[in-house]
Amino acid sequence: MKLVGKTLLVSVFLSFMISGFAQEKWLDTFSAPGLSAKWKIDSGFKENKTSIDTKREVLLFQSAGHSYNHIECKLPVPFQSVQCDINNINDTAATWSPAVILYWDKNNYIQVMTSLYYGLQIKYMADGKSEKIVFDKGSVLADMWYRVRISEETDKNLNIFLGERGTDLKKVAELNRGIFPQEQCTLILGKGTMLPDGKPDFDNNYAFIRDTKLYKFMIDNIAVGDSTEFAGKINESVIASEKNKPVCPPEKLQTAIWPNVTLPETEKTIYFALNCIQPLVLLYQNFDDDASADKLSIEINCGPSLNPIAFINNGKPMKYVKSGPGKYKLTFDSALKLPPGFYGVESREKKGPGWVYSPLAKGSMISPVYMFFKPQKEGSAFLETSISSNGHSGPVRKYETVVLPAPEAVHRQNDLGITFWGAVYLDNMPQELTRELVSLHKNLGVRRYVAHKTSEATVSEIHKAGMEYIIGQWWPYTRQCPETYLPSEGERATEADPAARTSICPEVIAAGEGSYGKFLQDFASRLKETAFDGFMFDYETGPPPCFCERCKSAFIKFSGVQNMKWPEDVKYAGRYHDQWISFRSEQGARYVKIVGDKAREINPKCTLQAWIAGYNYQNTLYSHQIDVSKVIKNLTAAEVPEYTVPNSQKDKDYLLKRIMKSIDTIEASVKVSGDKPVIYCASIAYPPSDTGAWSSPEMMDSQICAIIGKGARGLSFWGAQILGGIDGRFIHKIKKWNDILSEAGPFLEKGSRKDDAVYLENVEGCPYLVKSVWCLDGKALLFVSNFTDKAEKLDFSNTCKVNGWLKEASLVPEGKSINLGSTLTLNPFESKVILLKKPYLK
Structure with a gap:
């Protein structure tokens, strides 16, 4: 819900009417130079500030992004009402948003949050049971005063109202008064959160305060008792705060x-x-x-x-x-x-x-x-x-x-071509713009889009263009299903972290039984509502750790091991730890299979892919039991990422290490993937964020050419390619990469890699001159990239003589003829793809 106006007042009005008792009433408009003695300041970061702005007569808070900073006081028992005005100037925190809180104890509280990220949220806990009322994202605007009222109209209900100052308020929620304690509570105004094992009174910081910039919010006009009795003074206070607000130059x-x-x-x-x-x-x-x-x-x-x-x-x-x-x-x-x-x-x-x-x-x-x-x-x-x-x-x-110039039409498309993640961004524009962008992408060689969720209109435009929509895994990538699917005690993985609520025994997952069987049925129902062409596991994970009797029996069957001390012999440094790692990787592959089988029940032609770490990338085989060689057997193709978005183009050493690592990662993954395709997942630029700079088209061109040469049969891009990351330079590069994939497709699928079939003396043995050769039917496709800081001369005379190649060759994808009788120059961070032929093919 979006509340719009020059001056909106968010007040939190909590009324507990108890007849027969005198009511204590007071108002604090912060017109005095100092804070009243009734208030206690609680702050979790030494740089946080809480002070009265004497010009505007408001209480100003300045707080680090994920720290607590609030004032609090005890409320009388009973009290008629509490009212407070709150203005979130620029605090972008989500969970630590400025809020008005009634706090009885760690199991009983009401919190009204004004978040610039989440919007307005009402969170409450009664007798240890937590609930949340969420309004539209974007319902809270920066530097706007808001009013919320929570009133006990009867002895049974707490009614929550929202509205602009001076207008009738609209009731947005109704709570049962009886679920909250009758004892004295604490009024807390400001930032903070409750953590499962944290401190009481919302006195908790995020574990690591990384964002130390001080963000601002204001509080004003706190009234205890019937606020209508203070209407005149509150109005004067509001006028003063507006009259004396600063002006931006x-x-x-x-x-x-x-x-x-x-x-x-x-x-x-x-x-x-x-x-x-x-x-x-x-x-x-x-x-x-x-x-x-x-x-x-x-x-x-x-x-x-x-x-x-x-x-x-x-x-x-x-x-x-x-x-x-x-x-x-x-x-x-x-x-x-x-x-x-x-x-x-x-x-x-x-x-x-x-x-x-x-x-x-x-x-x-x-x-x-x-x-x-x-x-x-x-x-x-x-x-x-x-x-x-x-x-x-x-x-x-x-x-x-x-x-x-406008790019030429693509030469042709192979079956994999290019994939764009982030189809959901196509939703945030009129449909005619979506149609134009989809048409452009198709003409560059893009074959499919991936999104966890996108609109029917966007999917329709994708299909009208003859392209594919791949629905991405919509549950967290560290889980095997959404956290709403809870295992029974008999199904829970024995080593599961209590916070990992979905940790189901991997054998239960692989069998599709019990709670996981229920998830699979719901998964199928959701797919039926989607016009999908494929399914993408967004980071296929290792299975939950489990040493139950089911896993023991499955391991014995898998490994043939009989006499062992369970589970000590399979844990780290145990006699059968390596066999256990292999078994756990197989369990992860069976997880992929059971989900993929269910997707293909809905769409038999469904492609199945996984965004998955390369083979033993950073020891993931042992640390997470992620093994692309096992998982890919149940996939159409594996997407292997290694993002090389630079911190800065000046940091060439860092960037070069990342580029070389990406090439090695793809090569290692292709070697263990059999005849199943490996797709390289790259990023031209991350989605608009403070992480990473824009990639260089020239450096990325050499990198991608080298990676295709190592056997990648498709390219995928995650990040800002739909949000401005692709400019005129990258438009031409993407079209070029598609054309290289098309030309290389038959070599990579049906040919064989024989790097010694083309001998280049100054290239051999140099780690930063990357060469690959694929041979098929008397032809060779040579990929060579220069990652050094100097130009290199390529002399083909020896290889033409010894290996029998014709001197007449051609550049891919340009088709331009070249003579290998003279040397070719390869400039720093330049690549060439060359098609060579034997004499009988002349």
Whole structure:
């Protein structure tokens, strides 16, 4: 539920009417310079601050993201009501959101949270049983006063109301009064949470406070007793707080294009491709530490040939006025404010716009503006952006733009081609834009999309384009089913962590029995409602640890071991630990099979894939019992990830190690996968976040060519490829990678790898000159990549003489003829794919 208005008041009104008793009444408007002696301050981080803002006459809290910081006092017994105004200025915490809390003990409390991430939430616990009432995500706006009332209309019910100040409140929930204690309770105002083994009174921090930036919220007008008796004084207090609020200077407002802004070499230049739809992510921010910016608008000025076709914010088209060729003024919802200290959709460091804090899902705090362009002319142009508050514009940021030629049509598509994760992002735009993007992706060689959940309209557009929709595993990847499916005591894995509520014995899982059988039936019912073409395990995990009699019997059958001390002999350093690891990996593979079999009952043509760690990647074979060689037997293909998104393009040593590791990971996985395909899962850029910079098209090109050469038969991309991560440069690269996959397909599927079939003297033995050769029917496909910092000369004269290759060869996928009689130059971070032939094929 979204409450919109210039001044919204969230008050929490809890009324416990007990006839025959005198009621204690008081009001605190924080007009005095010091905090009343009735209040106790509790804070879990030494840098946290709690002080009265004497100009606005409000109580101001400044708190680290996941720390507790609140005031509290004992309420009288009985009391008629409690009322409080609360304003979450810019605190992005979720669980540690500013709240109004009635606390009896650790098993009995009511908490009303104002979260910029989750929206308004009411959480309560009665006699140890917890419940939660969740409203629409995005229902709480930054720097807005809200009013909530919880009133005991009778001796049986607690009614919860919401509404704007001065309007009739709307009842949104009703609680049973009898489930809460009658004893004295504590009023807690501010941040905190309850943890299973934590401290009482909401005095708990997150285990590791990583975000030490101080976020702000305000509290005002706390009334105990009938608040109507204090209406005049409360109104005066509200007027004072509004009259004296700070004003944001326009020079503190800035904009930036993400992910271009993450790197010095891309922050001033934007690349497009002719006639290709391309989203740009426009971030905006407020560098002032005290004042919010309101009445916001975005000014866009660009070369008309760039042809902007849509502006989207929070999944909806923005209103705009076009004042001339390429000149646009975009306006936001009138209630939206840009809070103080808000850096690039909440960056961790105040270094300029661009780094962003949280995934920008629809309704998540303040979304960027997605600007969609479809350039109509090659060459250079310009783009300028700025943000205004109350008609006063901040600094203008200027960009050069380059429109590259339109990509040619793909040569052909093999069966695997390219996969894009994140189809759900296609939901956050009008359907005509979804249709355009899907069409572009198809023309680049994309064959399928993966999403845990997406709309029927998006799936329909995918299918209309002749592409596939792969539904991703929607339960946590550290579990084998959603946590709502609880095992019986006889089904629970013996070593299960009590917090891991779904830890079912892996033999029960593999058999599809009991509680897991119920999950499989519900799983099938959900699939029936989805027009899916395949299913993706999002990180196939090792099975829950278990040493029950079922697992013992299954292990004996698997290993043939009879005389052993159970379970000591199979644990670490035990006599049969290696056999146990192999058995556990097999249990994980059987988990994949039982779920896959159920999916194919619904769709017999269903492809089955898993995003899975490469073979013994970082010792996962022993640490998690994840074995791609076993799991892939039950899959159509395995997606093996190794993301190499750089921290910075300047950190070449770090990036080079990651790239070489990715190549080794794919090679090791291909070797143990038999004839089943391995797909390399990469990331061009992570979804808008403060983690990682934008990948270099040139460096990624060499990496992917080398990885295809190691046997990857498909490519998959997770991250921001739908959210602005693919610019004109990457549009051409993706099309190129698809064409290489198409050309290499028969070699990788039916040919054999013979690296010694093409001998290149200066390449052999150099770890940073990566070579692979695949042979089929008298032809060879050579992949060679240069990961050194100097150009290398490739001399083919010896291999043509000794190995019998013709000097006439061709580059893949360009088809350009080359003469191997002369040396070829391979520049730093450049790759070449060359098709060689024997004389009889001339």
